[in-house]
Amino acid sequence: MTTGEFEQLIAKQKDKLYRFAFSILKNNEDAQDAVQELVVKLWGNKKSLDKTRNLESYCLNTLKNHCFDLLRKEKHKIDYQNSNVHNVAIDPDLENLDLVEKLRHELQNLPRQQRLAVELKDFQGYNYEEISEILEQSINAVRTNVSRGRKKLHEIFKEELKYADYI
Missing domain, CATH: 1.10.1740 (Rna Polymerase Sigma Factor; Chain: A)
Structure with missing residues (x-):
């Protein structure tokens, strides 16, 4: 090179x-x-x-x-x-944070493999095969981590999402 x-x-x-x-x-x-x-x-x-x-x-x-x-x-x-x-350690008052800040905060609370898989898939735009290479995991493990991470975030934000029908 x-x-x-x-x-x-x-x-x-x-x-x-x-x-x-x-x-x-x-x-x-x-x-x-x-x-x-x-x-x-x-x-x-x-x-x-x-x-x-x-x-x-x-x-x-x-x-x-x-x-x-x-x-x-x-x-x-x-x-x-x-x-x-x-x-x-005092947890920040999550009620005073806007939705994006809450998402960032909760994303950081996910287990590391789920957090990285969700960030690479949903925020960086990589496909499952690319994420599999980056994280050195099988594609099925990546899919599982993305799914579990999204599910946890959905559970956390269920109340906020209930009022956001347009999303």
Whole structure:
């Protein structure tokens, strides 16, 4: 892969990569850093990228693994810092949030595999086969995670949806 081809690949994928990293990390700077680290890693392996069957899937899968590594490290750091501190976390008053903010909040409360599957399917527009490659799961597992995630969200928003016949 030439330098020009590599730059074109990154230019074409950077927004999608950022959105995906942000959907996992929930922090603008961390998402930007994760994408930058991915670009550096890909640059180091650019000769082997020619052999990759699906570059987009490869990039997203590599980014996903990197983001999860960051989250694990952050969790260990927080667990260590809080090992002797007992704070009670207060849930935000969901009644004061608008519907979109509620959806974002509840989406984050879904199990990780369901959250990622729903985000990739419904918010990023990937098909089941692409999601299967990205998450390294069978298509049936992806379909199940999307279905279960949607069902949980529907149960949570049943009351709000009752009054929204036009949706």
